[in-house]
Amino acid sequence: MTDLISLAAFAPLLALIGALVNGLFGRAFREPLPGVIASLSVGIGFLLSIIAFFALAAGEETRVSITLWPYLQAGSFELSLGFALDRLSLLMMLIITGVGFLIHVYSIGYMHGDEGFSRYFMGLNLFVAAMLLLVMADSFLLMFVGWEGVGICSYLLIGFWYREKLNADAARKAFIVNRIGDAGFLLAMFLTVTTFGTLDIQAVNEAAGALVFGSSVLGVIGLLYLLAATGKSAQLPLQVWLPDAMAGPTPVSALIHAATMVTAGVYLIARVAPLFAQTPAASAAVAWVGGLTALIAAFIAFSQTDIKKILAYSTISQLGFMFVAVGVGAYWVGIFHVFTHAFFKALLFLGAGSVIHALAGEQDVRRMGGLGKHMRVTGTTSLIATLAIAGVPLLSGFFSKDAILAHTATSELIADYGNLVLYAILLVTAAMTAFYMFRWYHRVFAGEERFPKKLRDSLHESPSVMTLPLVILAVCSVLAGYLGLPEFAFPNWIAHWLEPSVETPVSFLHLSTSLEWLLIGLSVVAAAVGLGLGYWVYERNRGRLVARLEESMLARLSRSGFGFDALYRAVFVEPAEGTASGLSSVDTDIVDRGLRAGASPVGLLARAAALLQSGYLRAYALAMLIGVLVFALIVSLSGVLS
């Protein structure tokens, strides 16, 4: 059975080969071939993952580890690279390769006619390989290899149309902010080695369990891993790069900046659950970072006008929800939300992609509207996704979000860190999510048509290669929810499935069933309020109310993304550039000239010595005589003779 599972180990290799083939010979291939190669390599990876998934489900062992080759070795510190395929990593692999495959197919249509066609698919394949490496790694080091690998691929793909300075800057910003998170990851690894003596995740998890509850060193390790996670999952304070990352092609935003890469932070914390379970402080920090990010991101999403920027802030907000889930100790809930979010967010992005594709690159929602009539499939699938993300009951979003809310309310791990306040925040954010998603759907698909008339007749639905993935994703985003029904009343498959991988001593308050239903009711009310408000503002009053609010301070604050960009530029970027040029001039002027000045006394000494060579013979004779004299004195006085 294990060899069936270990087949999945070839998935990253396949993706890598696909990337190499496209990279080296890409330009030689005609248009769709690179796309086909890339999609195939990811597709086969998907099949392998499914086989492994069912083999693992059937088999009795929960974890298969495959060692590759020894990597680092110094004294007692041994580290060899290897994969650890357990239920959590296989689930993630399914998401990555599954959603990845759909997006690859979609991209064949979307990138049609682009002159960097093969380069695009090389980047996408490389990304899938790196992401698989990240989730399959058995040690923090190999995870870090995948961690930076995805950072690089996102840099390559965000800056795909590198000729515009805007895209290149966005790519650079994403890379540098990710790099800050990676530095945090490095420090966390160092502390892990000094504390546990090894980087093997399973060993660390077991050892962490043995440590005293809430010990400070664990707290620091947790915080460092949190810093790494915020870098990659665009949470406060490192969330500024994701909105700009929309400069990349839309399928890239769908795959990387919605479904897979940004969830790496959540996966990391879930993977190191036993460690976080031991430090309520660090977990509370995770939860609060998630909560605040969710709230702020939702607020910013209100006023955004770019179709993809709204979805980007919505992603940041949903990631905030996942962080709260893993923060409060409900690790399977976090992964469950990752699972469902991957589907409907990818669908939303691909829908936006097909809208942009149809409107020949138009991304501003103010010049869209009423497209539902013209693009049937995109319209309906986007509607399903919007309802799902808004948390409308019986759709996947509702189940995962409700689970998060329920577990936040009943969490004991961070009970004394204000989990109820957090619950309230999340509830409000859920409502806000419903509102801005309704706004998004309405501005694009409903209401009067604001796009130029001449586009009207050429408007057509995207080709089937793009709409088919939309339909598949829509089906998934409806059904996915039923894998994780509320435990107290219904069979919950995903909790049971992830249990062995993330089992921790974390417990939750046991509520009476009536209270559970009350919680579910509350989340339904939140969704209803959000949607209703949206309907009242945009449908009934045709957005007149919004026009009046346009100039208010809140609206400006929201549009500017809470001023984080300006703040970071003023606090970090300018001073950094200032110190850089300052240090550079210090280096050339002070250190350089200083040392040269230090050498000047030697010059003085030389000139003084030259005086002795006056050229007068008699001076030389005198010098000789003095020499004789001194010698004679020494001999006579030192009593050598006697």
Next chain:
Amino acid sequence: MTLTVILIPLITALFLFFSEAADPLVRRFLGLLGTVSTFLVALYLPGTPGMSSLWLPGVNVYFALSPDGASAVLVLVASLVMIPTALYASGRVERRTGSFLALLLIMQAGLNGIFLAKDLILFYLFWELTLIPSLMMLGIWGGTKRRQAVQKYLIYAVTGSFLMLVGMLALRPLSGAASYRLEDLLAVTPALPAGTQLWIFLLFTLAFAVKLPLWPLHSWLPDFHEQNHPSGVADVAGTLYKVGGWGFFAWALPLLPGAAAVVAPVLLVLAAFTAVYAAVIATSQTNLKRLLAYASLSHMGLVGVGLFGLHLTGLSGAIYLLAAQMVSTGGLFLLSGMLYERRKTFELSEYGGLSRSAPALAAVTLFVLFTSIGVPGLANFPGEFMSLLGAFHASPWLAALATLSVIAAGVYGVNLYQRLYQDRETQPVADLRELELAVLVPILAGILWLGLAPGPQLERIEVQTRIIAQTVQPGEEIPMVTLGGRP
């Protein structure tokens, strides 16, 4: 066998000196012959026995060479990098190519000597021998302000090494060792009184800090690289010649452990500061060569951080990083040579959008840039990781400071790529030609080999690190051998 690694380059250099009138292809063939055969010999070096014959009887100086442990690794990597360098030099240096190549090979012989020498005075001999060709390459083939650069480089290098010579010569009489060979000295010098150990170690530090280079003694580096021959070949040789780290690793730390324990924390501060300082400055540079100079200075800061952590992982990591940065920084300098050949300038402001007309060049540059900023899975990462880890054991805060250089490295790496290859297109350039491809293939192979399979090399390095870790017996607070095995 070990002697042949030094003799082959010397002999080929001799032929090359007289090949001035010969046809360029003959020169290229000779250059390749020399470097490739040296590389092949270097491949079989680790197994072979060393040699040790009495050289200066009066003073008991032996001509002792032995390819144990880290020296074989460094010789192997240095000779690997030398192949593309010689090939590119034969293609790109116009004036007196024969003697340029000869100097390059003499430098390679000197470098192999430095790494293999197991006798202190022989080490010093090769240490100075390698300086001469480096100076001549800068002085004869350098840029407009080469004279000041040579003067500064000479003053720094020579003052440091002469003082070191004083320390070296004093070592044997003071300690009463049988000879200047490493094993004889190792038996006796650790027992020297703390005072003598300290001043001798400081003399050693002065010379090695110039070559490491560490913060206050580094200002020769930017000028050295800026004024060198635009093909970047002399810079690669210069990068190989940054052997201060090896000096500390093979000689200063093991011979004078008492002083090392006292001085190392101070040097650790300096090294960490150099790493961050240089990386931050690199972000603001507008001249390509100066930017690469500061980047390599930042790497050497990390090597220093690894060394002065006085920890087994750090020491092995520092030497591995030393080897890896030869390949990556060497590759970057060769690429800068290729860029200069296309646009005849190093000013970054005149570059832009080259990726459209030279995609292969852009891809390779990006790959080598990512290696240089320490992306895991590529050459620099294992060394950097272990160095920082070693330093983390010594002092977490300094290691944290040094890790900031990783971020600054990311900034200058990506900035450089954007200014060269992205944004609007300035002037289309030719893509990689076959000579350049042939030059870059060994570099890329080296990067992948060092990045993906550090295991065997680390094992060899560790043989020598173990000796140092044994002799360096700092106080309890710096765990000497065990890797933080605390439960």
Next chain:
Amino acid sequence: MVATEYYVALSSILFAIGAVGVLTRRSAIMVFLSVELMLNAANLALVAFARQWSGAGSITALSGQTAVFIILALAAAEVAVGLGILVSIFRYRASTDVDALAEIRL
């Protein structure tokens, strides 16, 4: 029989006078003469000590006098070359003033 110390004192006085001559006289010839004088002062001391060491056998005693004999030969050769140089300098500079030759320095 006069003690050797007196001869040594006398020779040192002559040597001092010769030295003053070398240092103060402007003309090269005069410097030459003073050098000869210093030379003879040295010879005197040698002969005085030859007598002093006669107690140690004739070989050691007479070696002092033989040394003087050799110094004489040396003085002759020295004067020959010295004057030759002097003549050539005179032709070149038409003056034997010592200070006039200052520019031979670096």
Next chain:
Amino acid sequence: MATFLILAVVMIVGAVGVITLKQPVHAALALVGTLLTLAVTYVTLEAHFLAAIQVIVYAGAIMVLFLFVIMLLNIQGETPPAVLAWFRPLAYIVAVVAAAAIATTAFMEPRSLPDEVQIATALQGGGVEPIADVLFSDFLLAFQLVGVLLLTGIIGAVSLVQRKVVAVQEARADGATKELEHA
């Protein structure tokens, strides 16, 4: 003791004369006087052969050479030194201190003289035959080297003179070309 004093005074007066007399010829003659008195002192020190040599070689040959050169170059007296005025007193002081130092060291350890008989037997009157014994036994190498030395002295003197002739021919040749140019 009296003879020694007389000789000493004469010699010192002669020496002072050498360094003070304006005219070079007078100075040379003063030096000859000193040399002759020195020869007499050699006699009192039992060095008869040396005394003879001193008179013949030194006073005879070398001083004649000096006089010859002085006459040849008809060197006038000296003008006072214009340069390094501070130099003269310093020279005097240094010379006096040097003489005093050497003298005092001698007088600090007075050594007893061996008796008459011993001196006579050892020095055998400083005649040619005993000196020849020493010269050709212990000092043989020195003797040969002196021969070489004299040879170089001669060659040196001749070569210095030789250049003069060549220089003259060149001067004449230059002169000719100059006229050619002018013509």
